[in-house]
Amino acid sequence: MLNFPLWKKLMVATILVWSLFAALPNLLSTESHSELPSFLPSKTVNLGLDLQGGSHLVLQVDMDTALKQSYENLEEEIKSILRNRNTGTRIGYRGMRSHIEQGIAFTIVNADEVQGAAQKLRKTLSGVMVLTEGSTVTVTYTVEQLHQMRRHALEQTLEILRMRVDEFGVSEPLIQRQGDDRVIIELPGITDVGRAKSIVGRTAQLTFHLVDENARAGHRLPAGTGIFYENIRDENGDIIQKIPYFLRKRPALTGENLNKAGSAFDEYGNPVVSISFDSRGTRKFGEMTKNNVGRRMAIVLDGAVYSAPVLREPILGGSAQISGNFSVTEANDLSTVLRAGALPAPIEIVEERTVGPSLGQDSIDAGRVAVVYGFIIVLILMVIFYGGFGLAANVALLFNVALILAVMTTLGATLTLPGIAGIVLTIGMAVDANILIFERIREETRRGLTPMIAMDTGFRSAFTTILDANITTLIAAVVMFGMGSGPIKGFALTLSVGIVSSMFTAILVTRWILLTWLLKTRPKELKI
Amino acid sequence: MALRLVPEKTSINFLGLRFICMGLSLFFILVTTGLLFTKGLNYGIDFAGGTLVQVKTEKVVPVGDLRTAMQRGGWEGLVIQEYGSPDEILIRMPGDLVDPSKAGNIATKMANALGEVGGEIDVRRVEYVGPQIGDELKRKGLIAILLSAIAILIYVSMRFEFRFAVGAVAALVHDVMLTVGVFSLLQKEISMPVLAALLTIIGYSLNDTIVVFDRVRENMRRFKKKPLVDILNLSVNEMLNRTLMMTVTTVVVLISLFVYGGEVIHDFAFALLVGVVVGTYSSIYIASPVMLWINSSTEGEIKKDSDKETAEEISA
Numbered sequence: 010m011l012n013f014p015l016w017k018k019l020m021v022a023t024i025l026v027w028s029l030f031a032a033l034p035n036l037l038s039t040e041s042h043s044e045l046p047s048f049l050p051s052k053t054v055n056l057g058l059d060l061q062g063g064s065h066l067v068l069q070v071d072m073d074t075a076l077k078q079s080y081e082n083l084e085e086e087i088k089s090i091l092r093n094r095n096t097g098t099r100i101g102y103r104g105m106r107s108h109i110e111q112g113i114a115f116t117i118v119n120a121d122e123v124q125g126a127a128q129k130l131r132k133t134l135s136g137v138m139v140l141t142e143g144s145t146v147t148v149t150y151t152v153e154q155l156h157q158m159r160r161h162a163l164e165q166t167l168e169i170l171r172m173r174v175d176e177f178g179v180s181e182p183l184i185q186r187q188g189d190d191r192v193i194i195e196l197p198g199i200t201d202v203g204r205a206k207s208i209v210g211r212t213a214q215l216t217f218h219l220v221d222e223n224a225r226a227g228h229r230l231p232a233g234t235g236i237f238y239e240n241i242r243d244e245n246g247d248i249i250q251k252i253p254y255f256l257r258k259r260p261a262l263t264g265e266n267l268n269k270a271g272s273a274f275d276e277y278g279n280p281v282v283s284i285s286f287d288s289r290g291t292r293k294f295g296e297m298t299k300n301n302v303g304r305r306m307a308i309v310l311d312g313a314v315y316s317a318p319v320l321r322e323p324i325l326g327g328s329a330q331i332s333g334n335f336s337v338t339e340a341n342d343l344s345t346v347l348r349a350g351a352l353p354a355p356i357e358i359v360e361e362r363t364v365g366p367s368l369g370q371d372s373i374d375a376g377r378v379a380v381v382y383g384f385i386i387v388l389i390l391m392v393i394f395y396g397g398f399g400l401a402a403n404v405a406l407l408f409n410v411a412l413i414l415a416v417m418t419t420l421g422a423t424l425t426l427p428g429i430a431g432i433v434l435t436i437g438m439a440v441d442a443n444i445l446i447f448e449r450i451r452e453e454t455r456r457g458l459t460p461m462i463a464m465d466t467g468f469r470s471a472f473t474t475i476l477d478a479n480i481t482t483l484i485a486a487v488v489m490f491g492m493g494s495g496p497i498k499g500f501a502l503t504l505s506v507g508i509v510s511s512m513f514t515a516i517l518v519t520r521w522i523l524l525t526w527l528l529k530t531r532p533k534e535l536k537i
Numbered sequence: 538m539a540l541r542l543v544p545e546k547t548s549i550n551f552l553g554l555r556f557i558c559m560g561l562s563l564f565f566i567l568v569t570t571g572l573l574f575t576k577g578l579n580y581g582i583d584f585a586g587g588t589l590v591q592v593k594t595e596k597v598v599p600v601g602d603l604r605t606a607m608q609r610g611g612w613e614g615l616v617i618q619e620y621g622s623p624d625e626i627l628i629r630m631p632g633d634l635v636d637p638s639k640a641g642n643i644a645t646k647m648a649n650a651l652g653e654v655g656g657e658i659d660v661r662r663v664e665y666v667g668p669q670i671g672d673e674l675k676r677k678g679l680i681a682i683l684l685s686a687i688a689i690l691i692y693v694s695m696r697f698e699f700r701f702a703v704g705a706v707a708a709l710v711h712d713v714m715l716t717v718g719v720f721s722l723l724q725k726e727i728s729m730p731v732l733a734a735l736l737t738i739i740g741y742s743l744n745d746t747i748v749v750f751d752r753v754r755e756n757m758r759r760f761k762k763k764p765l766v767d768i769l770n771l772s773v774n775e776m777l778n779r780t781l782m783m784t785v786t787t788v789v790v791l792i793s794l795f796v797y798g799g800e801v802i803h804d805f806a807f808a809l810l811v812g813v814v815v816g817t818y819s820s821i822y823i824a825s826p827v828m829l830w831i832n833s834s835t836e837g838e839i840k841k842d843s844d845k846e847t848a849e850e851i852s853a
Contacts, residue, residue: 376799379793379797394782427805478744480692484688484740492678
């Protein structure tokens with residue numbers, strides 16, 4: 010107590026002055042920031058989506074579908090290896106089927122060729138395990154390969170989502186991965202969430218399928234043909250009718266060689282999406298259309314048919330149009346997602362939290378009122394119960410709030426509504442350290458110790474108690490920070506910052522004030 | 538002279554009431570357990586999954602009329618209630634009613650249906666939580682509670698002796714149980730902020746208990762000959778003013794939060810209020826008796842331990 014060396018005073022003073030300046034911009038209106046001298050910080054604390062309004066989306070990548078697709082591709086590869094065109098050697102097989110957990114299994118017709126076939130597959134394919142049992146061959150991805158495929162799918166998803174969101178034009182969006190198969194997207198200040206979700210959540214898998222003219226409703230479908238639907242929607246976007254199409258399941262062409270996409274108008278003035286292929290796509294598209302003149306080709310997006318025009322002549326220029334009763338916005342949005350490319354796997358929105366700007370402002374106002382009232386009541390209580398000592402504690406409390414704001418601002422941490430609650434709670438709990446100290450000083454004074462000694466003992470013996478008591482709350486706060494999501498993390502953070510800063514202000518600042526007072530007045534007895 | 542909440546020197550025989558208080562608390566814990574099995578908890582969409590839409594209507598309309606308007610619009614099975622003020626309406630939908638990708642559009646459609654009676658509709662908040670996320674949050678929440686309880690138990694055992702830790706954890710379980718019991722009884726919603734409140738109660742409950750235990754430890758050193766029951770009584774009495782002061786300052790800020798903090802923070806503040814009041818009671822009437830009880834049931838071992846400690850203290 011008696012030794013409060015100069016360096017300590019300087020340190021405390023520096024921190025306090027810094028915290029006042031760093032917290033200051035938060036108390037001023039945005040307009041007055043420009044009037045601040047340039048040497049002062051003008052950064053304000055980041056507001057969470059629950060305070061500034063905006064949308065928080067959690068998307069889950071459907072890894073099973075991605076894996077299924079990979080196995081289907083692998084199946085094709087295996088087939089082409091077994092009937093090697095270059096050497097003309099052909100290994101007979103039957104009953105090939107793929108399963109996302111058991112892999113691809115098939116039977117080799119000639120038992121003598123089993124080992125040779127396995128050898129060949131092992132040599133040509135990478136990242137797979139080839140096992141034989143009797144005449145059955147099983148091909149599965151290795152664990153590392155699966156792991157890598159998942160990681161790759163997630164990274165690709167992130168990248169494409171970034172491109173899509175960038176084009177959507179939100180300021181400061183946040184896109185980050187969560188765990189192995191989820192993506193978090195935060196769109197501050199967004200108003201049309203429905204549109205954002207249709208841009209973000211769409212797989213945008215564009216395919217071209219030939220129409221199977223031989224298939225008839227009510228009859229058995231030819232092998233390789235499936236039913237696809239065109240959705241007719243009313244003005245609300247609700248599906249009112251589904252028109253069936255019989256299409257070859259294997260796409261004649263996919264959208265992966267897409268080069269450009271943009272919105273345009275057709276000859277009747279309806280909004281359409283015009284697409285054009287890169288050179289490889291143009292060649293493939295030209296070939297495909299040339300071979301199928303007179304047939305119908307359906308344009309399918311994410312499994313739904315958009316149109317099925319008749320190919321009247323080969324299309325060699327590599328461009329096409331997608332029509333489908335779009336509004337101008339829809340056509341624009343669809344071009345946006347087509348430009349960014351298809352997601353490697355479908356995604357599902359598993360969580361959405363959207364707060365409108367009006368509620369955010371209401372929450373800020375309510376939080377501010379709660380902080381101010383709570384603060385004032387505690388200030389009054391401390392003076393009523395501890396007199397001048399209470400005043401010293403109040404000064405410390407004032408600095409405490411400034412320090413919390415300053416730290417949050419400087420760290421770039423996010424203030425949420427529960428975070429404000431954390432600050433309010435900290436105000437109530439911060440004075441606890443001072444209450445402990447003051448009660449101790451009272452006891453020591455009662456035991457007849459002189460003011461100096463009583464104060465010294467009070468601060469010293471209360472310290473371990475304060476430490477123990479605060480660390481338990483800190484443990485709970487840290488656990489909360491580790492497991493919580495957005496708003497709760499905000500609460501845990503302000504609570505943690507508040508606990509640490511309250512220990513600093515309640516002990517050091519109060520002590521400095523009381524020591525100065527004590528040395529100046531040198532009272533005969535402490536009135537506490 | 539400043540005011541005091543309690544007289545300067547009290548010597549209330551708190552520990553004398555230990556059987557009554559422990560009996561009472563045991564009774565409440567049993568009631569809570571019963572409630573959990575009969576009434577259960579009212580999980581909010583954070584944990585149960587589902588969709589929540591909060592709107593502000595231009596005109597103040599009785600909830601019944603809104604419900605009829607929604608039914609006319611083809612919406613069935615919704616929970617519609619007033620939220621804080623008469624023009625603020627909360628609409629809840631169980632999880633299986635919604636196509637997740639359309640939650641946002643659903644809000645717009647609801648607004649259209651409501652607009653027929655309520656005038657201009659401001660969609661203030663839309664939340665959708667998928668069933669898999671709800672289950673995950675539930676599991677994570679439970680793990681968080683257990684994890685923080687265990688971490689605190691370890692810390693207290695390290696800083697104090699094991700018997701203190703048992704007393705502290707008994708108080709902690711008591712506080713969390715009773716708060717959960719109140720939520721079950723009133724069928725108040727368990728949401729993410731309420732879970733945060735429960736975790737805070739864990740920390741807070743300990744805070745109070747530890748301050749008393751700290752004094753117990755000090756008094757045990759000072760009065761080596763005194764029986765533990767007297768030391769406990771003395772310590773609780775000595776810390777009484779502080780315990781109550783701390784409760785008062787915390788409770789007033791929580792009331793401020795409860796009244797002014799807005800509807801979103803309402804349940805959070807309520808949970809903390811219950812927890813803080815129960816926590817104050819438990820740090821006086823539960824933590825110390827449990828510690829005393831542990832002490833008398835393992836008297837022999839503890840004695841050996843404390844002998845060793847004394848010896849160490851002397852040699853140091």
